[in-house]
Amino acid sequence: MEILYAILIAPFVEMGAYPDLFIQALWDGFVAGTLYGLIALGFVLIFKASGVFNFSQPILVVLAALSLVSFYKLGIPAWISVILVLIMFYILAWLVERLILRQLVNQDGNILFMSTIGLTFIIIGAAQWIFGGVPSAMIVNELGFPNGSLEWPMFGGGVYFEMIDVSAAVIAVIMIVILAVFFSKTKIGRGLRAVADDHQAALSVGISLNQIWVIVWFVAGIVALVTGIFWGARSDVSFALQIIGFKALPVLIIGGFTSIQGAIIGGLIIGLGEKIFEIYWGPLLGSGVEGWFAYVIALVFLLYRPQGLFGDKLIERV
Amino acid sequence: MFYRETGQFKSKYKEELAAFPLAEDKVGIAILLVIAYVFIPLFGIPGLSFEFTMGAIMIPVFIFTITTLGLNILLGFAGQISLGTGAFMGVGAYSCYKIMTIFPDLNIIICVILSGLVTAIVGMIFGLPSLKIKGFYLIVATLAAQFFLEWAFIRVAWLYNYNDSGGIEGTNKEMFGLIVSGPQSDALTRYFIVLTLLVLLTWLASNVIRGRIGRSWMMIRDMDIAAELIGVRPLTAKLSAFAFSSFYIGISGALMVFFWLGAAEVESFDVNHSFTYLFMVIIGGLGSITGSYMGAALVWVIPVLIKEIGKTAFGFDAFVMENFSIIFLGVAIVVILIVEPHGLARLWQITKQKLRLWPFPY
Numbered sequence: 298m299e300i301l302y303a304i305l306i307a308p309f310v311e312m313g314a315y316p317d318l319f320i321q322a323l324w325d326g327f328v329a330g331t332l333y334g335l336i337a338l339g340f341v342l343i344f345k346a347s348g349v350f351n352f353s354q355p356i357l358v359v360l361a362a363l364s365l366v367s368f369y370k371l372g373i374p375a376w377i378s379v380i381l382v383l384i385m386f387y388i389l390a391w392l393v394e395r396l397i398l399r400q401l402v403n404q405d406g407n408i409l410f411m412s413t414i415g416l417t418f419i420i421i422g423a424a425q426w427i428f429g430g431v432p433s434a435m436i437v438n439e440l441g442f443p444n445g446s447l448e449w450p451m452f453g454g455g456v457y458f459e460m461i462d463v464s465a466a467v468i469a470v471i472m473i474v475i476l477a478v479f480f481s482k483t484k485i486g487r488g489l490r491a492v493a494d495d496h497q498a499a500l501s502v503g504i505s506l507n508q509i510w511v512i513v514w515f516v517a518g519i520v521a522l523v524t525g526i527f528w529g530a531r532s533d534v535s536f537a538l539q540i541i542g543f544k545a546l547p548v549l550i551i552g553g554f555t556s557i558q559g560a561i562i563g564g565l566i567i568g569l570g571e572k573i574f575e576i577y578w579g580p581l582l583g584s585g586v587e588g589w590f591a592y593v594i595a596l597v598f599l600l601y602r603p604q605g606l607f608g609d610k611l612i613e614r615v
Numbered sequence: 616m617f618y619r620e621t622g623q624f625k626s627k628y629k630e631e632l633a634a635f636p637l638a639e640d641k642v643g644i645a646i647l648l649v650i651a652y653v654f655i656p657l658f659g660i661p662g663l664s665f666e667f668t669m670g671a672i673m674i675p676v677f678i679f680t681i682t683t684l685g686l687n688i689l690l691g692f693a694g695q696i697s698l699g700t701g702a703f704m705g706v707g708a709y710s711c712y713k714i715m716t717i718f719p720d721l722n723i724i725i726c727v728i729l730s731g732l733v734t735a736i737v738g739m740i741f742g743l744p745s746l747k748i749k750g751f752y753l754i755v756a757t758l759a760a761q762f763f764l765e766w767a768f769i770r771v772a773w774l775y776n777y778n779d780s781g782g783i784e785g786t787n788k789e790m791f792g793l794i795v796s797g798p799q800s801d802a803l804t805r806y807f808i809v810l811t812l813l814v815l816l817t818w819l820a821s822n823v824i825r826g827r828i829g830r831s832w833m834m835i836r837d838m839d840i841a842a843e844l845i846g847v848r849p850l851t852a853k854l855s856a857f858a859f860s861s862f863y864i865g866i867s868g869a870l871m872v873f874f875w876l877g878a879a880e881v882e883s884f885d886v887n888h889s890f891t892y893l894f895m896v897i898i899g900g901l902g903s904i905t906g907s908y909m910g911a912a913l914v915w916v917i918p919v920l921i922k923e924i925g926k927t928a929f930g931f932d933a934f935v936m937e938n939f940s941i942i943f944l945g946v947a948i949v950v951i952l953i954v955e956p957h958g959l960a961r962l963w964q965i966t967k968q969k970l971r972l973w974p975f976p977y
Binding site: 350396397400401404406407408410411412414415416417418419420421422423425426540543546547550582583584585586588589592593595596599600603 | 696744747748750751752754755756758759762763765766769770771886890893894897934935937938939940941942943944945946947948949952953956
């Protein structure tokens with residue numbers, strides 16, 4: 298009985314007794330969820346356009362954040378550093394297409410996936426070599442983002458909204474809108490969708506696969522940069538971010554592998570779910586459950602709705 | 616010229632079905648065994664110190680070969696991808712530790728094998744999702760296992776006997792009057808034990824794979840629906856693959872802690888290690904026992920050698936060489952996937968085929 302009470306009733310009593318803490322938890326979960334969603338967005342973009350499950354997206358986030366900070370430390374103004382990072386990502390996208398993807402055309406999805414694991418290791422080694430492994434702070438103020446926090450008194454307590462988190466949420470929304478327009482209205486966007494639909498048909502109407510791949514990897518790089526800036530602002534810029542990147546997998550399962558809005562909504566479900574579970578149910582299990590709770594949600598989805606919330610119903614079930 | 620089957624006649628079906636039907640293969644295996652059992656213990660590897668040969672190359676390579684065999688059974692033969700290898704090795708290590716504390720007088724080899732069985736059960740539990748999902752989706756299920764088990768190794772204090780360090784460590788264990796495990800054991804003794812276990816497990820794996828169960832795994836891998844129609848039960852085939860593979864991985868985990876490292880914490884079983892084992896399988900060759908040996912040896916030895924050579928010959932510091940070896944691993948995997956997606960094992964196969972026909976091209 299006591300266990301049942303602790304599981305079923307006590308957490309809700311606590312939520313009701315301290316609504317300000319509950320709202321704070323919701324907000325934290327929301328912000329974390331936005332960032333998970335942004336990482337997942339990078340996966341979705343590449344998966345949509347080329348069918349490659351790009352395992353290196355989390356390390357691209359780390360690379361973006363690290364190189365941005367390092368450029369700034371060299372004395373380059375913040376905004377020019379951003380442009381330099383973008384140029385770097387364009388070159389990287391081109392190299393990946395030239396040296397890896399083009400060589401592996403027509404290969405099985407598993408092999409492409411494994412090649413991106415190889416790419417991950419190359420980037421980890423190179424980035425550690427060049428930038429060093431020491432965590433450093435993200436240059437938030439220099440980029441012109443507001444700092445400090447808003448305090449919103451309610452229910453006898455107060456809820457803190459970090460300004461940087463608010464900007465992250467706003468920018469995430471803007472980016473999704475831009476991407477949605479880009480995918481549905483522009484010529485390149487139509488090309489991307491065509492490639493995703495059928496490689497051969499796209500080739501036959503004159504769409505250059507190679508060019509599309511470079512573009513999509515570059516766009517994923519931009520998403521990685523935005524994610525890197527905001528994630529770096531919340532914690533330090535270090536390789537630990539990569540482990541958090543694994544959280545994008547459950548997000549994809551929930552949202553579906555091919556849906557942009559699915560990535561964000563899946564991210565929010567994971568972010569909110571694990572925050573609330575950690576705070577209210579975590580102590581029963583000895584806390585630290587954030588590490589695996591997301592995967593449990595994903596497993597439940599896999600068993601009952603394997604295509605995710607917004608995914609295409611193409612999943613092969615056994 | 617030296618490697619061909621001409622003139623080797625078989626008069627019984629049993630001879631045809633032997634593991635090594637060619638006399639040359641038998642001789643080759645015998646030579647390898649003699650090298651492993653006699654030459655390396657006596658002379659070591661030329662140019663390297665004996666301590667280094669044993670502690671940094673031979674013992675870990677043999678242990679990781681067992682891991683790779685286990686993962687290859689799952690990934691290469693049964694087609695079920697797993698990123699939870701590191702954590703399953705942890706299950707083996709921690710359960711071996713618990714079995715040793717509960718039964719202090721039990722022979723350590725029996726403890727190791729029991730811990731393999733425990734891991735097999737855990738592996739079957741985490742293999743259950745494979746009945747409904749496959750491919751990338753299974754990665755998520757196995758990552759769930761990875762992160763959940765890592766969490767359990769930290770939070771469940773019972774697993775490490777509530778000690779303050781939060782890790783597990785081996786004590787001296789005797790067998791036939793020899794200290795075989797623990798801080799005072801001799802490297803050579805441990806080498807022989809690990810080698811013998813490896814030989815036995817390889818023998819077991821090669822026979823299981825050639826048998827009914829192994830064939831059912833390969834059928835499931837190649838086309839699950841067709842396999843089901845022929846009468847292979849996916850439930851038994853998949854779960855037995857998970858159990859068998861986890862058995863190997865668990866044994867290698869227990870060996871890693873108690874016959875090589877001496878002590879371990881959660882970090883030895885994290886997700887990055889899972890990737891390394893996956894690389895060993897891919898580079899060696901999916902679905903090949905020879906490949907498991909080659910993959911484990913290459914992925915383990917090359918970085919070690921790179922670090923050693925960089926340190927002694929060129930004086931680079933450890934940090935640079937560490938990163939260089941990570942890059943090397945990444946490049947190796949991409950190159951192997953591009954040049955020969957079936958891994959080193961396929962290259963070996965091609966070489967053998969060429970040797971058969973030599974000096975003629977075909």
